[in-house]
Structure formats: structure tokens, C-alpha cells
Amino acid sequence: TATAAVQLPFLRDWHIAFAFRVSFPMLIILLITDEYVLSTSLRRVQNEGVIRIPEAELSELVSIWRAKFRKINVDAQVGGIVLGVVLGALTLCEYMKSFVGSWIFSSNQLKAVSYIYLFSIILLYAVIVVFVVRCIYISRFLSAVVDRATICMQPFHPDRCGGLRPVGELGLRNQYTVTILGLNIIIYAAVSYAYLPHSTDQFYVVIAAIVAYLILGPTVFLGPLLPFHRSMRREKEKAMSEVVARLRMEFERIREQLPVGQITELDEAFIDRLRKIGASIDELPVWPFDARTLRK
Numbered sequence: 545t546a547t548a549a550v551q552l553p554f555l556r557d558w559h560i561a562f563a564f565r566v567s568f569p570m571l572i573i574l575l576i577t578d579e580y581v582l583s584t585s586l587r588r589v590q591n592e593g594v595i596r597i598p599e600a601e602l603s604e605l606v607s608i609w610r611a612k613f614r615k616i617n618v619d620a621q622v623g624g625i626v627l628g629v630v631l632g633a634l635t636l637c638e639y640m641k642s643f644v645g646s647w648i649f650s651s652n653q654l655k656a657v658s659y660i661y662l663f664s665i666i667l668l669y670a671v672i673v674v675f676v677v678r679c680i681y682i683s684r685f686l687s688a689v690v691d692r693a694t695i696c697m698q699p700f701h702p703d704r705c706g707g708l709r710p711v712g713e714l715g716l717r718n719q720y721t722v723t724i725l726g727l728n729i730i731i732y733a734a735v736s737y738a739y740l741p742h743s744t745d746q747f748y749v750v751i752a753a754i755v756a757y758l759i760l761g762p763t764v765f766l767g768p769l770l771p772f773h774r775s776m777r778r779e780k781e782k783a784m785s786e787v788v789a790r791l792r793m794e795f796e797r798i799r800e801q802l803p804v805g806q807i808t809e810l811d812e813a814f815i816d817r818l819r820k821i822g823a824s825i826d827e828l829p830v831w832p833f834d835a836r837t838l839r840k
Contacts, residue, residue: 551645552739559732560661563668567724571671574721575678581717582682585710586689594707597693605692609685616681617674624673625666632666638749645740672725676760679718683767686711695775699783699824706776706828712769715832719765726761729753769831777830787822794818 546553554560589595597605636658639649648661697706705712733750740746794815801807829837 546739549645550647551741552647552735554647554657556739557647557735559728559735562731563728564664567728568668568671570721570724571675574717575671575675578678578682582685582714585714588710589707592698592701592707594696594698594701595689595693596696597689601692605688609688613681613685616677620674620677621670623677624670627673628666628668628670631669632662635665635749636662638746675721676764679764679767682714683771686714686768687771690771690775695772695779697776697779697783697828699821699828704827704829706779708772708776708831711772712829712831712837714768715765718768719761722757722761722764726757729757766832769837772831773833776828780825780828780830783825784822787818787825791815791818791822 546556586595590597636649639646640654647657649655649658695708697708699706701707703709729750732753736746736750794811798807798811798815831837
């Protein structure tokens with residue numbers, strides 16, 4: 545119940561409820577399943593012949609990155625705990641300094657619930673750090689795959705991404721999670737404005753969260769897509785140039801027949817098919833800067 549001393553009781557703190565009932569479980573699920581999703585996506589595009597890599601190169605790549613990820617995971621967890629402690633302490637200090645009226649800190653004294661909150665927020669910060677680090681290094685792993693592999697996009701593939709959609713969904717999967725974290729910031733700002741005394745420190749905390757979101761959001765979304773940019777553009781230009789060359793040949797041939805009117809329905813049908821092939825190639829995205837991907 546709200547009182548004069550506690551203007552924001554626990555059950556009205558929707559920011560904390562959303563953080564630990566939605567955001568935190570979602571991050572945990574993402575971290576548990578990201579290796580499976582990554583390997584499944586790469587296996588699909590490899591089986592369909594979209595990404596081709598020699599067996600020897602593949603074995604060497606797996607061996608190198610298995611060792612790298614073992615170290616990366618340990619470093620990310622240790623770094624996440626250290627950074628989580630620092631950020632958690634700073635967050636609690638902000639409540640102690642200016643956010644009087646919250647269940648976290650009231651009556652100008654620390655309570656048992658303050659330490660529970662501190663432990664929980666440290667855990668949340670640590671998991672976010674691990675999530676971001678793994679997203680960055682998964683992007684670097686994909687870059688290593690692209691460097692060793694041959695990308696063979698298929699313009700007629702039903703996924704409209706040349707067969708690479710399973711890999712592109714890695715970025716969208718990350719973005720859905722980051723969007724949930726963005727909602728957390730909005731709820732935090734709304735709850736603080738509605739229940740707590742307004743202060744400059746509170747404003748700075750919200751601004752800092754927004755800046756961090758604007759930096760990390762594009763990083764985890766664009767990261768898995770960027771390694772494929774150069775290969776996708778090269779494949780698209782190559783396929784389009786072949787269609788254009790054939791269209792040029794047909795145009796020159798038909799142009800010679802125009803004076804005598806020897807253009808047949810087969811000529812028209814063939815040119816129409818070439819134009820449809822060209823349209824299919826033109827629809828292929830070039831991640832991450834094509835309009836359709838940016839809208840998603």
C-alpha cells in the first residue's frame with residue numbers, strides 16, 4: 545500500500561515486474577538456445593547449397609572457434625559479474641540519493657529488501673552483458689564463416705532472401721529481445737514519472753538507458769547480418785549482369801529483325817521470362833541496408 549514514506553510500493557513497480565517476469569527469462573532462454581539456433585541455421589543453408597565450404601575448412605573453423613567460445617564465455621561471465629556489481633551499486637546509490645519513496649529504499653535507510661534488489665539487478669546486468677558479448681562474437685564467427693565459404697544465393701528461393709533467411713533470422717531474434725529491453729526503459733520512465741519525485745538524477749538515468757539502448761540495439765541486430773553484406777552484393781550484381789548481358793544480346797538480335805518484322809511470340813515470351821528473372825534477382829536483399837530488413 546502506498547504511504548507518505550513509500551510512494552511506489554512493490555506491487556506497483558511495473559518496471560521490476562516486467563524486468564524479472566519477461567525480460568530476464570527471455571534473456572536466459574536466448575542464451576540457452578543461441579548455439580542450437582546458430583548451428584541449425586548454418587546447417588540448413590549448407591544443406592541447401594547456399595553456403596558452400598570444404599570439409600577440411602569446416603573442421604578447422606569449428607576447432608578454432610570452439611576453443612575461442614570457451615574462453616569468451618568465461619570472460620563474459622566474469623566481466624558481466626564485475627560490471628553488474630558496479631552498475632548495480634550505482635543504481636542503488638541513485639535510489640539512495642534521490643529516489644526516496646520507492647520500496648527499494650525508503651525512510652533513509654537500507655533494508656533487507658534493498659540487498660535483495662541489489663542482488664537481482666546485478667544478476668540482470670550480468671546476463672545482459674553476457675548476451676551482448678555473445679551476440680558480438682557470434683557475428684565475428686559468422687564473418688569467419690563467410691571468409692572461408694562460397695555464398696551461392698538462389699534468386700528463386702521461396703524465402704525471398706536467396707536462401708539465407710535462416711541466418712538473417714538470427715539478427716531478428718536478437719532484435720525482438722532488445723525490443724523487450726526497450727519496453728523496460730519506457731516502463732521504467734513512466735513508473736518513475738508517475739510515482740517518484742522528479743529530479744535531475746532520475747532524468748539522467750533514463751537518458752543513459754536510452755543512449756545505451758540506441759548503441760546496443762543496432763549492434764546486436766546488424767551484427768549477424770553485416771558479414772554477408774559484401775557476398776550478397778557481389779552475388780546479386782553477378783547474377784544481374786548475366787541477365788542484362790543476355791537481354792542485350794536479344795535486343796540486338798531483335799533490333800536487326802525489326803525492319804523485316806520477323807519478331808515472333810517466342811521472342812516476346814523469352815524476353816518476358818528474362819525480365820521476370822531480373823525482377824526476382826532485383827528483389828534479393830543486400831543485408832543489412834535494404835529497406836525491407838531495416839523496416840523489420
